[in-house]
Amino acid sequence: MVTPAVHKIVPFVVQKGTILFAEGEASNGYMYFIFSGEVEISKRTLGTIRTLSAGQFFGEMALVRAIARTATARVVSAEAKLGRIDLKTFAWLARNNPKFLSNLIGVVATRAARAMKKVLDEA
Amino acid sequence: MAFDLLKEAKNLPRRHLREGSYLYRIGDLNDQHMFVVLSGTLIEVDKNEAFIKGNEVTPGGLVGDIETMSKAPIRLQSYKCLTKEAVLAIVEKREADLMGSLHPEFFLTLLKSSIDNLNAAERELIEKNSRQISA
Numbered sequence: 001m002v003t004p005a006v007h008k009i010v011p012f013v014v015q016k017g018t019i020l021f022a023e024g025e026a027s028n029g030y031m032y033f034i035f036s037g038e039v040e041i042s043k044r045t046l047g048t049i050r051t052l053s054a055g056q057f058f059g060e061m062a063l064v065r066a067i068a069r070t071a072t073a074r075v076v077s078a079e080a081k082l083g084r085i086d087l088k089t090f091a092w093l094a095r096n097n098p099k100f101l102s103n104l105i106g107v108v109a110t111r112a113a114r115a116m117k118k119v120l121d122e123a
Numbered sequence: 124m125a126f127d128l129l130k131e132a133k134n135l136p137r138r139h140l141r142e143g144s145y146l147y148r149i150g151d152l153n154d155q156h157m158f159v160v161l162s163g164t165l166i167e168v169d170k171n172e173a174f175i176k177g178n179e180v181t182p183g184g185l186v187g188d189i190e191t192m193s194k195a196p197i198r199l200q201s202y203k204c205l206t207k208e209a210v211l212a213i214v215e216k217r218e219a220d221l222m223g224s225l226h227p228e229f230f231l232t233l234l235k236s237s238i239d240n241l242n243a244a245e246r247e248l249i250e251k252n253s254r255q256i257s258a
Contacts, residue, residue, distance in 0.1 A: 046249070064235040070242075094227030101230050102192075102220045108237040109192035115244030116189065116199045120149060122251060123170055 008092060009083035011035055020073040020082070021059065027069055030084040031059040037080025043071050051076065060108060063090055126228035129183045132159035132212035140165075140204035140211065146186065148172075151198040156213050157187035163209025165202045172201060179205060188233055189240050191216055 014020070020032060023044055032039075034056050041058055042048045049071060052058055058073055063086075085093070094101050138158065140146060146158065149170050160182050167177030167186075177200075180186055186202050189195070191214075214222075223230035 060234065061238050064231060064238060090231070091227040094223055094230045098220050098224035098230075101223060101227075102216075105230060105233045105237060106192050106194070108234060108241065109189050110194075112189050112237045112241035112244060113193040113195045113199055115241055115248065117195075119244050119247045119251075120170060120199065122248070 008089055008096075009033060009085055011081050011083045013079055013081050014075050015079050016075055016077060018075045018080075020075070021069045023070065023072045024068050027062040027065075027067065029062050029086050031057060031061075031063055032073070033057045033083045033085070035081040035083060037075060037077035037082075039080060039082075040074050040076045041071050042074070057104065057107070059084075060104075063087055126226040127183075128159055128185065128229065128232070129161065131222055131226070131229075132214065133161060135159075135212040135214060135218065137161070138211045138213055140209045142204050142207050144204050146202040146204070146211065147198045148201045149198055153190045153195050153198055155191055155194070155216060157185060157191045157216075157219065158211040159214060160184045160186070161210040161212055163204060163206040165209060166205045168201050168203060170201070172203075176200075185232065185236065188219075188236050191219070192233060192237065 020039065021028070023042075034052055034054055036054050038051055038053050039058060040048055040051050059069070061067070061070065090101070138146075140163070146165060160180050162182055165180040165184070165186060166175055167180075168174065169176045180202070186200070187198075189200075190198055219229070219233070223233070
């Protein structure tokens with residue numbers, strides 16, 4: 001679980017069915033943290049990839065790539081409390097809470113390592 | 124001033140490789156180090172060490188970050204020295220955290236690398252599933 005620096009990330013509440021971003025649309029440059037509730041990540045060709053809950057995050061690609069969103073993020077709980085950060089906040093967090101960012105990168109690296117291991121196992 | 128990984132890494136402990144020798148192989152125990160290429164070139168080879176898999180990694184390039192940042196127990200890629208010799212800087216995780224706190228660009232580099240590796244692996248899995256379905 002990654003606990004963000006909450007005083008720097010302004011939380012907002014969204015209702016069930018809200019689409020934070022849709023596959024193919026231009027990125028707004030934000031990645032999101034979930035404080036409460038559940039968000040489903042899906043792709044048109046694959047369906048639901050994962051359902052995320054409190055302490056997890058999504059949309060991180062927006063911080064490093066100026067490309068269209070590669071998946072759709074939709075709130076599936078009755079409501080969800082989320083926070084979002086942009087590149088400027090990312091840089092602030094790196095300076096003021098490097099452990100947090102190190103953990104965040106660790107989570108993405110772990111997702112990558114699991115996928116890479118699966119590729120090797122299926123080769 | 125722009126972040127220069129090569130410059131930041133030049134005072135770190137080093138490892139030397141000769142042409143054809145491996146930095147590590149898939150399945151090796153992970154020593155929790157990532158490496159910055161200071162001179163020479165590395166190449167990623169496949170599981171059977173028969174084919175070149177990835178791009179060449181030249182001075183300023185980084186390898187081993189996925190296993191280190193994810194604390195994977197084993198290495199998930201194989202890299203060998205392509206040039207007559209190569210010199211690498213050894214970056215421990217705590218050194219990486221310190222570097223990232225001083226230079227957010229380094230954390231962005233690590234995040235970008237993780238995302239790129241995740242996307243590449245997922246693409247491979249999707250293509251493999253598609254081939255199986257159409258077969």
